[in-house]
């Protein structure tokens with residue numbers, strides 16, 4: 001499994017939770033912290049489990065997620 | 075804690091043709107997913123400089139803020155007529171008309187049908203969320219039988235209000251449209267299908283093939299009184315029964 005990371009724009013996140021449900025690896029969770037718009041934004045609860053599949057980012061209605069994958073030697 | 079992405083490659087980011095503006099949509103609303111998909115198609119086809127998007131009246135009234143493209147904000151229901159004018163005035167433009175169900179299938183019925191029947195070389199994205207979202211959740215022509223809205227508090231009774239209109243099926247009876255399809259966004263598989271359909275519809279316009287209609291089953295968690303996740307499930311389990319997914323016409327291949 002490749003290893004991945006996501007960057008969540010905490011100010012864009014509206015705490016809808018759709019990314020949490022879309023993640024097959026159960027990486028994401030509500031942070032319990034509130035952003036300037038008043039939303040409980042999402043963070044990586046289990047970063048080590050991320051495979052960089054981008055399902056979370058595809059699902060995010062606010063385009064708040066960037067996805068990175070470990071470089072694999074060719 | 076800052077996330078370290080050193081020595082990693084970016085595999086997903088904001089499409090180049092999206093501006094930095096934050097969407098005005100409610101949490102979990104599919105209008106946002108659809109906006110990203112359209113921007114991604116504009117990027118992949120390399121057409122940002124000659125694209126004009128048309129913002130309707132409805133929750134997507136601010137759609138002119140989202141893309142690094144030219145845009146026109148049309149009055150309610152008239153987006154397909156405005157698209158016709160733009161395209162006929164300048165055939166080099168790529169014209170994408172973005173319209174809600176109240177806009178496209180109710181107040182704009184005449185403009186919508188006749189633009190399709192004339193086979194205008196435009197792309198229409200028809201956002202079917204079975205409700206008038208912006209104005210607070212009144213019945214739309216697409217509202218499901220039995221669905222409660224502010225104007226059908228006891229549920230839509232077809233004996234009084236008629237049945238939900240399957241507008242894409244109506245358009246599919248016409249001779250001119252090259253591509254008519256119904257898509258959804260309730261899970262990653264449907265999102266990927268919708269990405270393909272929207273790119274295909276716009277590429278048909280680029281190739282001069284003619285009119286395309288992409289209906290997208292969308293959610294309105296706020297006026298449906300559901301959580302975003304419940305709204306997704308509702309589309310998957312209930313809405314797709316009334317509005318089946320898939321291509322109705324594809325004469326472009």
Ligand SMILES: Cc1ncc(C[n+]2csc(CCOP(=O)(O)OP(=O)(O)O)c2C)c(N)n1
Nearest residue numbers: 131132133150174175176177205206207208
């Ligand atoms: C000529 C005119 N009539 C009525 C309205 C009020 N109005 C604003 S938005 C809207 C309905 C929008 O619903 P829809 O097109 O489904 O878009 P949504 O908000 O659901 O995305 C109505 C009736 C208006 N702005 N202009």
Ligand code: SF4
Nearest residue numbers: 023050051053054056
């Ligand atoms: S990239 Fe895939 S595994 Fe990683 S958080 Fe997103 S959905 Fe989960």
Ligand code: SF4
Nearest residue numbers: 013014016017019060
């Ligand atoms: S899908 Fe986007 S807006 Fe919704 S909780 Fe996840 S990051 Fe936030």
Ligand code: SF4
Nearest residue numbers: 099100103133207294
């Ligand atoms: S009212 Fe409904 S359609 Fe409009 S932004 Fe909110 S959830 Fe989306």
Ligand SMILES: [Mg+2]
Nearest residue numbers: 174175205207
């Ligand atoms: Mg609507």
